[in-house]
Amino acid sequence: MKQFSCSVITCLLAALLLGGCSASKKQQHSFGLADSTFLLDGKPFQIISGEMHYPRVPREAWRSRMKMAKAMGLNTIGTYVFWNVHEPQKNKYDFTGNNDVAEFVRIAKEEGLWVVLRPSPYVCAEWEFGGYPYWLQNEKGLEVRSKEKQYLNEYREYINEVGKQLAPLQINHGGNILMVQVENEYGSYGSDKEYLKINEKMFRDAGFDGILSTCDPVPALEGGHLPGLLPGVNGIDNPKQVKELVNKYNSGKGPYFVAEWYPAWFDWWGTPHHTVPAKDYVNRLDSALRGGISINMYMFHGGTTRGFMNGANFKDSTPYEPQISSYDYDAPLDEAGNATDKFMQFREVIKKNLPAGTKIPDVPAAKPSVAMPAIKMQKQVSVFNIVGTPKQNKTPLTFEDMNQAYGYVLYRTTIKGGSKAKLKIKDLRDYGIVFVNSKRVGMLDRRLGQDSMIVDLPAGDVTLDILVENMGRINFGPYLLKNKKGITEAVLLNGAPVYDWKMFQLPFDEPEIAKITGNQPVTDQPVLKYGEFSLTDTKDTYLDMRRWGKGVVWVNGHNLGRYWSIGPQQTVYVPAEWLNKGKNEVVVFELIKPDQTELSSLAKPILNDLK
Numbered sequence: 001m002k003q004f005s006c007s008v009i010t011c012l013l014a015a016l017l018l019g020g021c022s023a024s025k026k027q028q029h030s031f032g033l034a035d036s037t038f039l040l041d042g043k044p045f046q047i048i049s050g051e052m053h054y055p056r057v058p059r060e061a062w063r064s065r066m067k068m069a070k071a072m073g074l075n076t077i078g079t080y081v082f083w084n085v086h087e088p089q090k091n092k093y094d095f096t097g098n099n100d101v102a103e104f105v106r107i108a109k110e111e112g113l114w115v116v117l118r119p120s121p122y123v124c125a126e127w128e129f130g131g132y133p134y135w136l137q138n139e140k141g142l143e144v145r146s147k148e149k150q151y152l153n154e155y156r157e158y159i160n161e162v163g164k165q166l167a168p169l170q171i172n173h174g175g176n177i178l179m180v181q182v183e184n185e186y187g188s189y190g191s192d193k194e195y196l197k198i199n200e201k202m203f204r205d206a207g208f209d210g211i212l213s214t215c216d217p218v219p220a221l222e223g224g225h226l227p228g229l230l231p232g233v234n235g236i237d238n239p240k241q242v243k244e245l246v247n248k249y250n251s252g253k254g255p256y257f258v259a260e261w262y263p264a265w266f267d268w269w270g271t272p273h274h275t276v277p278a279k280d281y282v283n284r285l286d287s288a289l290r291g292g293i294s295i296n297m298y299m300f301h302g303g304t305t306r307g308f309m310n311g312a313n314f315k316d317s318t319p320y321e322p323q324i325s326s327y328d329y330d331a332p333l334d335e336a337g338n339a340t341d342k343f344m345q346f347r348e349v350i351k352k353n354l355p356a357g358t359k360i361p362d363v364p365a366a367k368p369s370v371a372m373p374a375i376k377m378q379k380q381v382s383v384f385n386i387v388g389t390p391k392q393n394k395t396p397l398t399f400e401d402m403n404q405a406y407g408y409v410l411y412r413t414t415i416k417g418g419s420k421a422k423l424k425i426k427d428l429r430d431y432g433i434v435f436v437n438s439k440r441v442g443m444l445d446r447r448l449g450q451d452s453m454i455v456d457l458p459a460g461d462v463t464l465d466i467l468v469e470n471m472g473r474i475n476f477g478p479y480l481l482k483n484k485k486g487i488t489e490a491v492l493l494n495g496a497p498v499y500d501w502k503m504f505q506l507p508f509d510e511p512e513i514a515k516i517t518g519n520q521p522v523t524d525q526p527v528l529k530y531g532e533f534s535l536t537d538t539k540d541t542y543l544d545m546r547r548w549g550k551g552v553v554w555v556n557g558h559n560l561g562r563y564w565s566i567g568p569q570q571t572v573y574v575p576a577e578w579l580n581k582g583k584n585e586v587v588v589f590e591l592i593k594p595d596q597t598e599l600s601s602l603a604k605p606i607l608n609d610l611k
Contacts, residue, residue, distance in 0.1 A: 001255050002390060003488060004449060007305075013535065016420075024358035026401045028174060028459065029041050029171050030042065030171070030172070031045075031171045031178050031179070031210070031211065031370065033211065033230065033253075033254075033255055033539060034254070034255065035254060035334055036040065036253070036254040036255065036256070036404070037173070037254060037255050037292065037569060038178075038255045038294060039424070041415065042044075043135055044546050045288070046292065046293075046294050046353075047075065047114070047116065047257065047294035047295070047296070047325045048073060048074050048075050048076065048079060048289070048294070048350060049074060049075070049076035049078045049114075049116055049294075049295065049296040049297065049300075050069050050072070050074045050076075050077060050078065050187065050296070050297045050299070050300020050301065050332070050333075051077075051078040051296055051297060051298045051299045051300055051301075052065060052066075052069070052079060052129070052258075052299070052300055052405045053076070053079055053080060053082075053125065053302075053303065054079060054098065054099075054100075054101055054104040055082055055085050055098055055099065055259060055303070055306075055309070055363075056302065056303030056304055056305060056306070056327055057337075058098065058575050058577045059097060059098045059100065059103075059104075059192075059290075059304040060575075060576050060577035060578075061337060061575060062103075062107050062151075063110075063111060064299060064337060064364070065301055065333065065337050066107060066108055066111040066113055066365065067111060067112060067361070067364055068301070068333050068337060068339065068343075068363070068364060069111075069196045069300060069301075069333075070112060070113065070360065070361050071339075071347070071360060071361045071362065071363045072241070072300070072333075072339075072343055072346060072347045072350060072360075072363075073196055073333060073346075073347055073350030073351055073354060073360045073365060074113070074297075074300065074350070075112075075113065075114060075386055076113060076114040076115065076116055076178065076296070077108050077114075077115050077300075078111050078115070078116040078117075078118065078259075078296040078298075079101070079104065079115065079116075079117065079118065080118045080119070080120070080123040080125055080127075080131065081101055081117065081118065081119035081166070081238060082123060082131045082183075083121045083123075083131050083132055083133055083158055083163055084127075084128060084129060084131055084132060084133040084134065084309075084405075084412075085099050085309075086158070087097060087133050087158055087159070087161070088133060088160070088405065089133075089135060089403075090154075091300040093159075095165055096485055101165060101166065101418055102165045102166055103545040104167060105117075105166065105169050105175070105176065105276060106169070106175060108176060109169075109175065109176035112123075114171075114176050114177075114178045114463065115169075115176050115177045115178065116177075116178055116179055116259075116296055117166060117177045117179070117180045118132065118180075118184060118207075118215070119159065119162050119166065119180065119181070119203075120181060120182065120183045120184035120199075121158060121159065122144065122145060122157050122183065122186075122386040123184055123186050124184060124185060124311075124325070124475050124476050125311070125591040126266045126305065126308060126310065126311045126323045126327065126475060127305070127310070127311050127474065127475055128308065128309045128310060128311050128406070128472055128475065129311065129473035129474070129475060129480070129483055130311060130471050130473075130474075130475035130476060130480060131475075132144055133405075134400060134405045134406075134473070134479070134483075134485075135302075135398070135400070136151070136405070137400050137481075137484055138400050138403070139154070141466040142154070143481060144480055144481060145186065145190060145195070145477070145480070146187055146190075146192075146195065146531070147181075147192070147194065147195050147198065149598075151301060152198065152202075155202065155468075156202050156205075157241070159202050159203065160205070160206045162206065163203075163205075163206030163207040163208060163231065164207075164604075165497045166208075167207030167208055167209070167404055170208065170209070170210045171210060172209065172210045177210070178211070179210060179211040179212065179213050179230070179422075180203065180208045180210065180211070180212055180213070181211050181212070181213050181214065181215050181232070182196065182199045182200055182203055182213070182214055182229060182481060183196060183199050183214065183215075183224070183467060184215055185215060185216050185217065185218025185220065185224060185234065186214070186216065186220075186223065186224040186540075187216040187217075187219075187221060187222060187223035187224025188216065188217060188219075188220040188223075188224070188476075189223075189404055189478075190223060191222065191223030191224075193226060193227060194211070195210050196214075196224075196226040197226065198227075200212060200226060200228075200229065211230060212229045212257070213229055213230040213231070213232050213572050214226055214229050214230070214231055214232060215232040215255070215259035215260065216231070216232070216233065216234060217233070217234040217235050218233060218234070218235065218236055221233065221245060221249055222418050225249045226583065227249075230250065230255070230257065231246055231249040231336050232244075232258065232259030232260075232296075232367055233245050233246065233257070233258055233259065233261065234256045234258065234259055234260040234261075235258075235261075236258065236264075236284070237258060237261055237284045237287070237288040237295070237477065238287070238288075239256070239288060239290075239291025239292065239293050240291075242258060242288075242290075242291075242293050243256050243293075244458070244596070250311075255293075255294060256292060256293045256294060257293075257294045257295075257296075257320045258288065258294070258295045258402045260296060260298040261285075261288070261295045261296060261297050261298060262298055263276060263278075263281045263285075263297060263311070263330075263346075264299070264329050264330035264331055264342075264343065265329065265330070266302075266321045266323060266327065266329055267323065267324045267328075267565055267568055267569070267607070268312070268313065268321040268322060268324060269321075269322055269323075269324055269422075269447065269471075269566055269567075269568075270447060270566050270567070270568075271321075271568065271610075272320060272568055272609070272610060273328075273330075273568040273569075273607045273608035275608075276330055276422045278340075278341055278342040278345040278346070279345070279372070279459065280420075281342075281346075282345050282346070285346060285349045285350075286349045286352075286353065289349065289350065289353035289537060290353060290374075291542075297332070297346075299327070299329045299331040299448075300331060300332055301331055301332070301333035301337065301458070302326075302327035302328055302329035302331045302335065303327050303337075303571055304325060304326060304335055304561055305324075305325055305326075305327045305561060306325065306326050306558070306559055306560055306561045306562070306578055307406070307559040307561065308405075308406035308407060308470065308472070308552075308559075308562075309406075309472075310322060310324065310325060310471075310472040310561075310562070311323055311472050311473060311474065311475030312430075312471065312472040312473065312474050312475065313474065313475070313476055313477070314474045314477070314479050314521045315477050315478070315479070319446075319447050319448070319449065320430065320446045320447050320471075320474075321447065321471040322430065322447065322471040323472060324562070324564075324569045325560075325561025325562045325563070325572070326519050326561075326569045326578050326605070326607055328605070328607055330342070332346050335573050335605065336367055336369065336540050336573060336575070336605075337367060338366040338367055339363050339366065339583050340602075343359055343363075344363070346480060347360075347363070354356075365485045367539075367540050367576065368539045368540070368544070369539055369540040369541060369603045370539045370540075370541055370603050371533070371600070371603045372533065372541050372601045372603050372606050373533070373602050374533075374598050374599065375531045375586060375598065375599040375601075376531060376533050376597065376598060377529040377530065377531040377586075377588065377596070377597050377598065377599060378519070378530060378532065379516045379517065379518060379530040379531075380516060380519060380520075380522060380528065380529045380530065380594075381515060381517060381522075381528050381530070382522045382526070382527055382594075383467070383506065383516050383523040383525065383526040383528060384392075384410075384438060384465075384525055385408070385518075385591075386503065386515040386528070387410055387504035387506070388505070390412070390502035390503055390504045391502070391503045391505070392500075392501065392502050392503070393503070394499050394500060394501070395490060395499065395501065395518070396486065396487035396490070396491060396501050396503070397486070397496075397503050398485060398486040398487070398488050399470060399484065399486045399503070400484050400485070400487040401486075401517060402503060402505055404486060404505050405507065406470055406505055406506050406507060406508075407469075407470060407505075407507035407508045407509075407569055408467060408468065408470070408506040408507075408508065409466060409467075409468050409471050409486050409503055409504065409505055409506065410466075410467050410468075410503070410506060411465065411466040411467075411468065411486075411487055411502075411503055411504075411505040412463065412464070412465050412466075412501065412502045412503075412504065413463075413464050413491075413498055413499070413500055413501050413502065413503055414458075414461050414462065414463055414464070414500070415457070415461075415462050415464050415493065415498060416432070416460075416461065416462070417458045417459050417460055417461070417462035418453065418457060418458070418459040418460070419457055420454055420456050420457070421454070421455055421457060421493045421494050422452060422453075422454055422455075422492075422493070422494055422495075423452065423454070423455045423491070423492070423493055424451055424452040424491070424492040424493075424495075425451050425466065425487055425490075425491055425492075426451065426487075426488075426489035426490045426491075426492065427451070427469070427488045427489045428444055428450075428451050428468065428488075429446060429447055429468075429471075429484065429487075429488055429489075430445075430468075430469060430470060430471035430472070430484045430485070430529075431443070431444070431445055431446065431468070431469040431471050432444040432466050432467065432468050432469075432487075433466070433467045433526070433532060433591060433592070434453065434455065434464075434465070435454070435464070435465035435466070435467070435468055435524070435525070436457060436462060436463070436464060436465075437457070437458065437462060437463050437464075438463065438465065438524070438525065440524040440525070441453075441456070443592070444453070446471070459540070464498070464571070465540065466487065466491070466589070467526060468486050468487060469591070470485040470486070473485065478549045493501065508552070508559075508589065510557070511528075511554040511557065511559075511587035512528060513585065514532060515528065516528050516530040516587070517528070521595070522595075523593040523594060523595070524594070525594060526589065526590065526591045526592075526594065527549075527589075527590050528587060528588070528589050529587065529588045529589075529590060529596075530585070531585075531586045531587075531588075531599060532583060532584065532585055532586075533583075533584050533586065534583055534584070535579060535580065535581055535582065535584060536581065536583060537581065538576045538577075538579040538580065538581060539576050540566060540573070540574065540575060540576045541574045541576075541579075541601045541602070541603070542571035542572065542573055542574065542601055542603070542604065542605045543560075543563075543571060543572040543574060543599060543601050544570070544571055544599075544600045544601055544602050544606070545563040545565070545570055545572060546565065546570045546606070546609070547569065547593075547596060548563060548588070548593055548596050549564075549590060549591060549592035549593035549596075550562075550563070550564045550565065550590070550591045550593075551563060551588060551590040551591050552588075552589050552590050553572050553586065553587070553588050553589075554578070554585075554586065554587040554588075555574055555578060555584065555585070555586050556579065556580060556584055556585055557585075558578045560572050560573065560574060565611055566610065566611055567608070567609045567610040567611055568607055568608045568609060568610055569605075569607050570607075570609045571602060571605045571606045571607070573605060574601070586599060
């Protein structure tokens with residue numbers, strides 16, 4: 001090894017240090033609030049943001065979706081942080097894979113995008129339990145969105161973990177997170193300013209020491225705004241109205257930020273797909289941007305609510321409404337990440353409202369999609385043949401009693417037969433299939449207010465089975481704390497309680513491929529089916545479930561979400577990123593049509609077909 005003189009080493013070190021300082025200076029930015037505008041590096045800055053949620057988009061596709069955001073003219077991405085994704089079981093945290101929110105933020109920076117972070121423990125978002133982990137309900141007396149001690153303790157521990165991941169990525173620490181939202185539409189739920197102040201302190205203690213904001217629809221601003229934080233308003237875009245409201249709650253000052261601007265809406269099972277023509281919003285977007293209003297478009301790209309993570313709406317005046325798996329949202333960027341007509345029209349509006357000389361990238365080509373050859377389902381097994389060791393109790397146990405978050409539970413007992421009887425389930429949550437001696441005799445659906453049926457019981461000892469599906473916990477409103485799943489009260493026969501139950505847990509955290517070993521026909525029972533298919537190239541596709549009944553699909557271990565023949569969603573999106581050249585595996589858990597043997601696909605989705 002050659003020896004270097006001290007002077008040469010000193011010069012090299014000096015050059016490296018100077019170069020490092022120079023690079024550091026280039027990356028440092030400031031973000032602040034003026035009387036009427038945001039200030040980025042001391043200059044007026046208009047946030048033009050689009051909401052996109054990292055769990056709803058394959059990690060492998062985050063970057064391509066962000067390139068599409070840039071091509072529409074967006075300069076910022078908004079995202080919630082989902083508590084039940086990151087702490088699925090108490091004190092067990094997960095920030096890996098598709099849950100790596102810090103990497104999501106870093107990729108946004110690499111793509112030239114700022115981030116508005118919304119890490120409230122409550123997100124709503126048409127997401128299971130509004131983002132809360134199911135196990136909070138197991139802590140007796142815990143009350144979400146309140147000053148109750150247990151809730152605040154759990155919340156504090158969680159937000160501290162989030163802070164470890166994301167606080168270093170704030171703009172005042174050299175990152176790209178412009179500002180951070182405290183709570184989420186709290187004014188629609190309560191008005192306790194002391195509770196909001198506790199929220200603010202927890203965020204500060206967790207390291208979120210930059211600009212904090214709140215977010216509320218217009219009628220709820222009074223309850224949800226905390227003095228000293230920037231008030232974001234939801235659901236309006238008239239510049240005069242936005243400015244008047246923000247001035248009212250922000251000491252007569254701006255900036256003016258619409259935290260959720262809705263160019264579309266979400267869907268739930270059994271109702272038509274919601275669409276909003278772009279022409280109805282083009283002029284509104286134009287007037288908002290010309291009027292100096294910053295916006296966060298909810299949603300810019302919805303993606304897919306995979307697994308069992310869809311939420312539900314319910315209030316006294318409406319039925320239980322579980323949301324579908326597609327979160328297409330009629331957004332500018334469709335479920336697969338392709339530009340729509342709405343995208344192109346909004347792009348033109350944004351372009352003409354950008355600072356003079358600003359150029360935006362060309363729109364990337366649409367991802368190719370194909371209809372694959374039909375897939376033969378080669379193996380199958382009745383779910384009755386794969387249940388494990390049950391838990392036993394005099395009365396039915398809820399999912400929460402058994403520390404089960406999602407999926408299904410098979411309830412079984414033995415009763416005396418020889419008559420017809422009225423079977424009543426109090427309180428069924430949410431969908432039940434009833435079997436007598438392993439034969440299906442009916443289905444009960446919470447959406448339709450169904451909880452009772454007449455059953456014909458043959459003579460002798462009768463096995464009564466009830467398979468219950470958690471269709472999604474309520475994500476909005478006063479019933480957040482009434483969200484337990486399964487048979488939550490009792491089963492009655494002719495008004496008398498039925499006792500001595502066995503509970504077989506079927507969470508389906510994984511697709512249970514090893515248990516699918518047979519190929520005998522299955523009738524009247526829910527069935528797991530397995531198929532293999534080979535590809536020479538990988539492209540997006542949409543599984544066509546119109547001939548199937550109700551269930552869930554996995555491809556290569558990825559839970560793609562639910563399907564249900566009632567619609568409006570009839571296809572299940574399969575992203576190319578999760579397909580393999582060569583061998584691929586598909587598993588279907590079918591509840592009500594076990595005779596299906598073939599799985600076909602389409603090149604386009606079907607999102608508005610009701611049956």
